[in-house]
Amino acid sequence: MDIALIGNPNTGKTSLFNNLTGSYEYVGNWSGVTVEKKVGLFKNNQEKLIDLPGIYSLNPLSKDEGVVTQYLLSEHVDKMINIIDASQLERNLHLSIQLLEYGQPVIIGLNMMDVALNRGIQIEPENLSAQLGIPVAPVIARTGKGCDYLADLVTEKLPPEPRENFVYYGKVIEEAIVNFSRLLEGKTGRSRWLALQLFEGNKYVEKYVQGYINAETLKSFIQSVEDKVRRDCGKSLEQLVFQKRKEKIDRIIADAAIKRNQMKIPLSEKIDAIVTNKFAGMPIFLFLMYFMFMLTFDWLGLPLSDLLEGFITVTLAGAIETVLQAAGASEFIQSLILDGIVAGVGGVLVFVPQIFILFFFISLLEDSGYMARVALVMDRLMEFVGLNGKAFIPMMIGFGCNVPGIMAARTIETPKERLLTILLTPLMSCSARLPIYALFVGAFFVHHKAFIVLSLYVLGIVVALILAKIFSSTILKGESSLFVIELPPYRLPQFQALWRSTWDKGKGFIKKAGTFIFAGSVFIWLLSYAGPSGLNVDLDDSYLAAVGGVFAPMFEPIGFNSWQAGASLITGFLAKEAIISTMNIIYFVPDEASLQGLLASHFTPLAAYSFMVFILLYIPCLATVATIYKETGSKKWTTFSIGYALFIAYLLALIIYQGGKLLGFS
Incomplete structure (x- = not known):
């Protein structure tokens, strides 16, 4: 059985991989530390765990991120572990929804609960599980807490397959998905996921679909959907997909997360004021x-x-x-x-x-x-x-x-x-x-x-x-590209x-x-x-x-x-x-x-x-x-x-x- 480990950069994905498999891979604190997929065996059995590069979306911007999309298109995966940073729940859930739409069983590893609490955010794992319709296991990847429970959940139980129509995207897009499914009928599966990735402009998926649909036909189809969305909603196709997902995420967070007032400035911000200062840095x-x-x-x-x-x-x-x-x-x-x-x-x-x-x-x-x-x-x-x-x-x-x-x-x-x-x-x-x-x-x-x-x-x-x-x-x-990097919280390294x-x-x-x-x-x-x-x-x-x-x-x-x-x-x-x-x-x-x-x-x-x-x-x-x-x-x-x-x-x-x-x- 092949199990894929997927998550945003800096969510503790590689640390979780080490705890679940007992093998060590390079650990760092920036996007791109894992540049190729890595394979290990679960400690409690011989099932394979594939550690994929950290990504924010299945619509890749770099060659590194493209490894994940290419893997989902061309390789077989039985289950997926989606590791989430509890302190950055809204951003992380954008990837989670895309994985749910892929259609294979997903288990959430909810990491960094302590960091979330320090930032005044309390997550209720049971409520999050109910909202997503899939199992959620709280873990602390750096120390290994909760990892055994997650391993048992992944390898011993068969989690339910997620609903492919987890998000309703509006009449125009939903009708376009149905029409796209007819074009692919009998040729390949996962038509809903493929359609949504196409609507987001995923070039890897576009190349894959061109193996089943004529390039001109595909281009004409996407353009017609784009025109309808702009006419009816005043937005681009990609913007509408993002908006509908964000609305769903907001409802999930409203039910699963409780925000309290944060009375003090986090220590990381105090240190950053010095070490990233334009004069002192x-x-x-x-x-x-x-x-x-x-x-x-x-x-x-x-x-x-x-x-x-x-x-x-x-x-x-x-x-x-x-x-x-x-x-x-x-x-x-x-x-x-x-x-x-x-x-x-x-x-x-x-x-x-x-x-x-x-x-x-x-x-x-x-x-x-x-x-x-x-x-x-x-x-x-x-x-x-x-x-x-x-x-x-x-x-x-x-x-x-x-x-x-x-x-x-x-x-x-x-x-x-x-x-x-x-x-x-x-x-x-x-x-x-x-x-x-x-x-x-x-x-x-x-x-x-x-x-x-x-x-x-x-x-x-x-x-x-x-x-x-x-x-x-x-x-x-x-x-030139714009520079966007996530600053992880400071951590006391383990010897x-x-x-x-x-x-x-x-x-x-x-x-x-x-x-x-x-x-x-x-x-x-x-x-x-x-x-x-x-x-x-x-x-x-x-x-x-x-x-x-x-x-x-x-x-x-x-x-x-x-x-x-x-x-x-x-x-x-x-x-x-x-x-x-x-x-x-x-x-x-x-x-x-x-x-x-x-x-x-x-x-x-x-x-x-x-x-x-x-x-x-x-x-x-x-x-x-x-x-x-x-x-x-x-x-x-x-x-x-x-x-x-x-x-x-x-x-x-x-x-x-x-x-x-x-x-x-x-």
Whole structure:
């Protein structure tokens, strides 16, 4: 049995999914966090629960919302759970009515009753159930309260099928529905729901119906209904459908909800007056970012990374060397394992504590409700460059990884803004770049680590905004959309949810180190071990040096004219973490020195900063390029994303390095 979970964004839908299935999915506080349907199994049996993206209506505005309509049109669903925010009952019921009209059994999960009470609204679930004619189960999705009862209600009992004619739309529309049913008779079902979706202008449904009715006939039919409605009611067809639903919702709320006077201003509004203030909002955001980087690179992350580095490079490497010598392993095998695998993979893994601290802090901001406020704060600036605040959400997700950030652009309504967001999200500094920053700031900027890293993150945002303005004014002209975002109430995050979210983000880093970086380290070591003259050659005579040397002269104007830097940047296209593993392999690190110490002989502080800027902006990694192609379906735009990023990276690094030299920086 297939059961669909559907609801508005920020109603606790994904938290409910986790409680009902026992499996974890990413939880956030903005529209578009679930960009594809996700499937789990109920804990009390093996029935499937499909978690669909958060939507406000079955008439989609974005590709993300279109997943739900397409699912209802093309897939089989036995029952539906419609989760509703009790504090936003009127808005949520618009979707509920459309689901009732679909005709399959629906069960309401009435969530956030506590939030409603704090806002002076008391909902009577029994009255709401009687008005809708379907079961209503009060739940608190974040804590799991009431979820077992809802699961039993959904999986053990067969709820009644809702009345398809739940709302009476007036004589003209009702007659049009009957006539439409005759056109579809014997071809497909759900004619009433299909008709109403057509009258609302649902393009997905229109395309579906054209498989049964000639496009011209369908267009003529809808136009005739539109003309009758305008003549008799003075409204458009879509406006009349909305009006009739709203009248029904008002009657339901009058019977099921009791509103009391709210004597005090909610805490969320008091906090928002500060954090979304047009003057204070941006400084507060930057301060939180700076605090996050101080935790990551200085106060907490650095000592933990130092402990892990000592364990890997001394304890673990020493133990492995002892075992290999005892086993009589050849010099080749010892060098491969110690100088290739341990140095390459270990050099990346030492930054795991810093990665997890960063992800924990980001998860904290997400789960508390603050991230939606960041989008609101950024909206004024984003609008100036041709986007809106919603586009900043994929960019923020891109701080973790550019791939899900690009996929999150599906939530953006207009094609122009969606494409623009996809092209610019790779400029956001993802976690894969973090080990490189940690290595270089620890070597060259010991007293200003957090500030230097913050400057790189801000630089990525600034460059993205400038390019957005240029692109939207030239190659991507088009109509901009209005920014509408719901601000969820502030919540105290649960530690279990925070840890799960942190682990979900961070496990990909560990997995990549254990698979891709492992294989890459072996390959890089082989290139450094072999050369035209044979095996076990000097590094400067290796194949890796030959490859890096081809590109080295091009990097001289931006501060790093060495084959080692050139070779590292090449491997960075496969994965940015591979830059660290490559450096650990190709820079000879004797027992008494560290990689950070040896970098000082190859880079100056100015060249180091130029190198980090280049890493920030130059070509996206292979996985990101593949995602850009998948989301755009265009080789042209994929190639453009690589080309413009490489050009901008080189230009800015050139300006920083040459400008710094002119100003006397070394």
